Amino acid sequence: MLGSLRSIVQEVNTARDLPAVLDIIVRRVREVMHTRVCSVYLRDKQSGNYVLMATRGLNQNAVGQVHLAPGEGLVGNVVTREEPINLEQAEAHPAYHYFPATGEERFSAFLGTPIIHHRTVLGVLVVQQAEKRRFDEGEEAFLVTLSAQLAGVIAHAEATGALATIGQQRREAKFDGIAASPGVAIGRVHIVAPQANLATVPYSCCMDVDAELELFHQALANAREEIRAVGERLKDDLNREERALFDAYISMLDDSSLAVEVCDRIRQQVSAPRAWAEVMLEHVRRFEAMSDSYFRDRAADVRDLGARVLMHLRQQQQSQRDYSENTILIGEELTAAVLAEVPREKLIGAVSVKGSANSHVAIIARAMGLPAVMGAQDLPYETIDGADIVVDGYRGELHVHPGAELRRRYDSIVAEERELARNLDHLASLPAETADGHRVRLWVNTGLMADVVRSLERGAEGVGLYRTEVPFLLRDRFPSEEEQREIYREQLQAFAPRPVTMRTLDIGGDKALAYFPIEETNPFLGWRGIRVTLDHPEIFLAQVRAMMKASLGLDNLRIMLPMISGLGELETARKLLERAHGELVEEGYDIAMPPLGIMIEVPSAVYQARELAAHADFISVGSNDLTQYLLAVDRNNSRVASIYHALHPAVLRALQEVVDAGHAANTKVGICGELAGDPGGALLLVAMGYDVLSMNATNLPRVKAALRAVRKADTEKLLQQIMGMHCPEQIEETLRAYMKRIGLKALLQPVGGQ
Structure with missing residues (x-):
């Protein structure tokens, strides 16, 4: 089942949004485990209840309608126990709760596993079978492993889904990290381009289709030129078969059908990096599914080619960006070199998805007097480029699209900080005793x-x-x-x-x-x-x-x-x-x-x-x-x-x-x-x-x-x-x-x- 596990996680990583993530999970798990039902219940942060969010096998009309409190029903028991429940005859269990809307009276066998992220039960993954039987140890282990693998992805996807709504309605959203450098910064997000990984390119839209098409074609041209230059430089060190690989790369980039696929998606207002990643990953999966080992091995070449073009797309996007007067730098893993690239008078805050309050970059941020938050793992950072944000370096909080009231509150905090600093200025000439x-x-x-x-x-x-x-x-x-x-x-x-x-x-x-x-x-x-x-x-x-x-x-x-x-x-x-x-x-x-x-x-x-x-x-x-x-x-x-x-x-x-x-x-x-x-x-x-x-x-x-x-x-x-x-x-x-x-x-x- 390891191959199935990897395949499911890879699909989830490239999903466009939270509904797509959930659909992939319930569809693929039901296929892999050969069960009649697979469902996902997710925690509603406001009520604390667990809501049926996706299912294959139960009544689709029940999605969003079934709410269970912790401890209520079998799903609620999985939450409170924080461990799997595996039953041969679910309806005989004292915690069994019947919901007519789901149609689940037809199913006896029940296996539910908690989806836990940072000690919090985010949801429950459930499979059910009509006949009475106990799922075996291998099946239970698979579901537990999958839940653990998906926990971080679902946490991230939940946040991304929340922000997709915010992007349209400009509602506030709060994310937690680790307080790394004290202070408050109110500014504009500038994303540091992440590594060229096709699987982590988020779904995003483009407003100017013509500009995006031009960006894509320029990236293709740059990648072609780069590959030609590398091939030329190494031609004396390579045999004929190895040189042919460079020709194959260029041939793929010249392939009009590949470009047409990407351009079609861009015309549907999908961003160029996302459109390219979708098309290339589809080709990678086709190669990986081939029976001939030679062609399966070519999947890695396709992935590498995709990463090269993606890198050029990222570079062009970054080169077209100017730093705002109140830049908040956000990246997957910031470094001292990245901080130094931004003009000091424009940089007012920093956020790193990875790292902690005592990582090297956090220490540098404190030395520079920059409010900073580290370890903001649930922040869907790639989707908020250019957004307004508040960085609270005291509490380790991030507020995306802050409203007027929140801004007023933080403006007063900034003013109080300045006043406190002024009150301490007189100490500079006094001895430390x-x-x-x-x-x-x-x-x-x-x-x-x-x-x-x-x-x-x-x-x-x-x-x-x-x-x-x-x-x-x-x-x-x-x-x-x-x-x-x-x-x-x-x-x-x-x-x-x-x-x-x-x-x-x-x-x-x-x-x-x-x-x-x-x-x-x-x-x-x-x-x-x-x-x-x-x-x-x-x-x-x-x-x-x-x-x-x-x-x-x-x-x-x-x-x-x-x-x-x-x-x-x-x-x-x-x-x-x-x-x-x-x-x-x-x-x-x-x-x-x-x-x-x-x-x-x-x-x-x-x-x-x-x-x-x-x-x-x-x-x-x-x-x-x-x-x-x-x-x-x-x-x-x-x-x-x-x-x-x-x-x-x-x-x-x-x-x-x-x-x-x-x-x-x-x-x-x-x-x-x-x-x-x-x-x-x-x-x-x-x-x-x-x-x-x-x-x-x-x-x-x-x-x-x-x-x-x-x-x-x-x-x-x-x-x-x-x-x-x-x-x-x-x-x-x-x-x-x-x-x-x-x-x-x-x-x-x-x-x-x-």
Whole structure:
């Protein structure tokens, strides 16, 4: 049944709308399982009831008319039990409920499985048979597997169906994601073109048929030219059969019947990408159904050709777009490079369908002061290009086509945000110290030149983390030593004489270079951070040479090593740094040897913190990765985002252990994870004894305001109370209550939060 399962899911993925999805499900499941009836019941969000939405075998007039509350009837029992119900004689079950409209009295055998998405029962998939029999284990397993496969698709399709109506009636629609960067943005959606995948092209209409036809023919011409150029370039390396494949591609693109099929659909006001995807997928399925293995193998060629043309269609659509003055960037998986493509003065918010609040792009968004929502998996993003939207980075909410009342409410929140920021402006020139005189260094995390002015305006006393990977991510090749020197010089000069801590190249995990791909099954436990650069000393040496040359005459450079897991890595890196320094001195540069520090990000470093601190000039905790590794939670995975908690007791104990170990070795200890930029978290870190808190510039005034409002002695009592607690929710609530009690509610929960 695996082939049938794949086939059904593929058909569902290419369906035009929710009714089409449901029809495919009931029709195909009934065929595959050879049953008389297949029905789908879906949850109505308003009433909470489950409504018969599609059926093959029951009375069609019952669709939309049969409503079941959770626990009512067999379907309602599947909902409340959240597991399959398999009955030989359904009418004998005490929960059986008869609905005359369905005509289901003719059917005895019943198998119902819940369709669950994010712990919510979205619906129930039911098959029925006239004769009394129990569906066997294989059939039950198939239906359970199919329900699990379809859960996300149905959630997405429900949203798409809702938005199709909104597109006509301009009604509001709300979607939930993960709050990733605080703030509110009200603007216009700009979709980042997704990968060229025929199966995920949504159904959409075009208003200007002639323009769409021109777009299609131009994409065909571009694809033909591309294939000819590739074939010509490779002709000496290919045999005759392989060269023939390029000719076959061009022949298909020249095939007038193929173009006619697509043009006919465009004339019916179907968008060019969708029309092309529909036609090509139909051809793919025909090839896959052929008995001859040679022709079945050609299905992959057809799919590849379709993807090539689709890519050109996407590129042309994007090239014809201008960024609006209030651009909200939305994509399946945003990257730092994508954010950098939009003029900074026009970009006001970001939304990523994938990712979490602690993914790299979310951190960049916070550094840029962009309200952002990650993990908005149910957002039918490809269908809302150009729509008005509100991004609520506090609650993790998205409001598409906001009405006048909603806009007024969010406009007032934006106004309150500005007022709060103005009220904190005066703190920029004041020291970061507690009410009883304990001094703390507040530094910033940077990666873009745009951060510099904002950081200095907010009173940054230095840079605790300069992400050197950002310039690497924004290029299509490794930057040269001189290019790096110029970039680093700008940062060092802008903050001089304040210290600037430059982290050596930290790639791998969720930070991939297109020109240096790292393909791994488990990238977060793989080749990343210091492991990459120690394996490629030419990269490391060029980078630290560029850093030291950039610091000439400024002497405010500190170098920090990421992902250190043991003493050997630190010692190897130090030898390379000393070698690079020696080379520069020989070349005539009068440069002091910069301090060399490490990041504590993995559990092994926590337990070796004292030895590492004794051999490092400073240490800094990267609490984002440390939390990820301690809790075994991929911080980019929205499915487990709720488990990632920076205030988990294990994390707090590790943080305390690191700072104690560092001070025992007379080494300064800082922290540059997101916890440092949370006003409540900052109070706990100061109580633990951290010397430096490094954060994005946006949060710096809030943290300073919190520190100046408390006595260190009081934060130590709070910490002692919290360290005795066993669950993060209790810790968070205690911290919230404390801050409210001392009058810091506005800092704890930004204006607009609940």
